[in-house]
Amino acid sequence: QTRVYGDADPSLTYAITGGSLVFSDALTGGLTHDAGENVGSYAINQGTLTAGDNYTISYVGSNLVITPRALEITADGQSRIYGDLDPSLTYTISNGSLAFADTLSGALTRDAGENVGSYAITQGSLTAGSNYTVSYIGANLVITPRALQITADGQTRVYGDADPALTYAITGGSLAFSDTLSGALVRDAGENVGSYAINQGSLTAGANYTISYIGDSLVITPRALQITADGQTRIYGDADPSLTYAITGGSLAFTDALSGSLTRDAGENVGSYAINQGSLTGGGNYTISYIGANLVITPR
Numbered sequence: 001q002t003r004v005y006g007d008a009d010p011s012l013t014y015a016i017t018g019g020s021l022v023f024s025d026a027l028t029g030g031l032t033h034d035a036g037e038n039v040g041s042y043a044i045n046q047g048t049l050t051a052g053d054n055y056t057i058s059y060v061g062s063n064l065v066i067t068p069r070a071l072e073i074t075a076d077g078q079s080r081i082y083g084d085l086d087p088s089l090t091y092t093i094s095n096g097s098l099a100f101a102d103t104l105s106g107a108l109t110r111d112a113g114e115n116v117g118s119y120a121i122t123q124g125s126l127t128a129g130s131n132y133t134v135s136y137i138g139a140n141l142v143i144t145p146r147a148l149q150i151t152a153d154g155q156t157r158v159y160g161d162a163d164p165a166l167t168y169a170i171t172g173g174s175l176a177f178s179d180t181l182s183g184a185l186v187r188d189a190g191e192n193v194g195s196y197a198i199n200q201g202s203l204t205a206g207a208n209y210t211i212s213y214i215g216d217s218l219v220i221t222p223r224a225l226q227i228t229a230d231g232q233t234r235i236y237g238d239a240d241p242s243l244t245y246a247i248t249g250g251s252l253a254f255t256d257a258l259s260g261s262l263t264r265d266a267g268e269n270v271g272s273y274a275i276n277q278g279s280l281t282g283g284g285n286y287t288i289s290y291i292g293a294n295l296v297i298t299p300r
Contacts, residue, residue: 001062005039005069005131006099012044017060027051033064037100039131041065068133071096075108075121075139082116082146082208083176089121094137104128110141114177116208118142145210148173152185152198152216159193159223159285160253166198172212181205187218191254193285195219222287225250229262229275231293236270236300243275249289258282264295272296 001010012031021027029048036042046059072095078087089108098104106125113119123136149172155164166185175181183202190196200213226249232241243262252258260279267273277290 001044002065002067005037005066006097006102007069009033009064012047012064014049018058019055021051021055025051025054037066039066039068068131069096069099069128070135071098071128071132072135072137073104073123073126074137077139078121078141080141080143082114082143083174083179086110086141089124089141091126095135098128099131102128102131114143116143116145145208146173146176147212148175148205148209149212149214150181150200150203151214154216155198155218157218157220159191159220160251160256163187163218166218168203171214175205176208179205179208191220193220193222222285223250223253223282224289225252225282225286226289226291227258227277227280228291229293232275232295234295234297236268236297240264240295243278243295245280248291252282253285256282256285268297270297270299 001012003010012033014031027049029050031044031049032047033044034042042064044062044064046057046061049057049059051057071093073091074094076090076092078089080087089110091108104126106127108121108126109124110121111119118140119142121139121141123134123138126134128134148170150168151171153167153169155166157164166187168185181203183204185198185203186201187198188196195217196219198216198218200211200215203211205211225247227245228248230244230246232243234241243264245262258280260281262275262280263278264275265273272294273296275293275295277288277292280288282288
């Protein structure tokens with residue numbers, strides 16, 4: 001006979017393989033088998049089987065074989081974010097059943113790795129013991145990218161000066177382990193007065209992160225320049241001298257130059273005439289602070 005571990009014993013049957021019963025005699029009693037419930041082979045014994053005193057029984061035994069119980073275990077798929085702890089690796093009995101008060105012991109394991117990706121969940125040490133044949137159906141632990149929000153710091157500088165460092169802050173999420181950001185922010189090209197977007201550039205935390213970037217701007221402000229007119233004098237009836245000036249505060253950047261010229265109040269008679277800024281300019285990249293003087297016409 002054979003049966004699966006955990007099932008009930010089949011009937012222990014037999015056959016008369018030599019000799020015969022006479023009259024209306026019958027066999028009584030029953031066979032027995034060696035005690036045991038675990039997987040293995042158990043001798044089937046004559047037990048109480050008898051034909052009575054009128055017979056001498058020659059008994060040829062056999063075995064009851066208990067075979068392993070089939071059990072199908074299916075791992076549950078799992079997911080977690082890079083840098084977090086692994087969830088419990090759980091499973092279900094998807095086919096078959098445990099017998100008696102038996103329980104599963106041990107635990108599932110997964111392939112090693114901490115980076116973003118898919119890692120096989122394996123049977124590991126999970127077992128129901130030698131009375132079971134486990135059919136294992138695996139699944140995967142999926143590690144997904146960690147969210148990180150980066151916010152650029154707004155910057156300002158004066159036209160003609162060097163750019164400040166383009167800095168940023170982590171304003172959402174966090175870096176895991178000893179990870180660091182690499183690369184740098186960049187800004188839109190341009191040197192004139194205006195506002196230039198600060199972009200993510202090559203700034204990255206690597207493939208284990210998804211960065212949400214919040215930009216800002218670098219604002220270039222006008223360069224301050226102080227212009228002071230030179231006082232002039234001339235004799236009534238002569239031509240005006242050149243209306244000259246000096247840069248008395250700040251400086252021109254790059255190869256920039258002033259354009260245009262000073263003017264003076266109208267008049268040809270003896271007297272003092274204000275020298276004005278006129279069309280003198282450094283262009284849109286400069287803010288000029290002008291200090292005037294006078295052209296004095298003296299008597300001839």
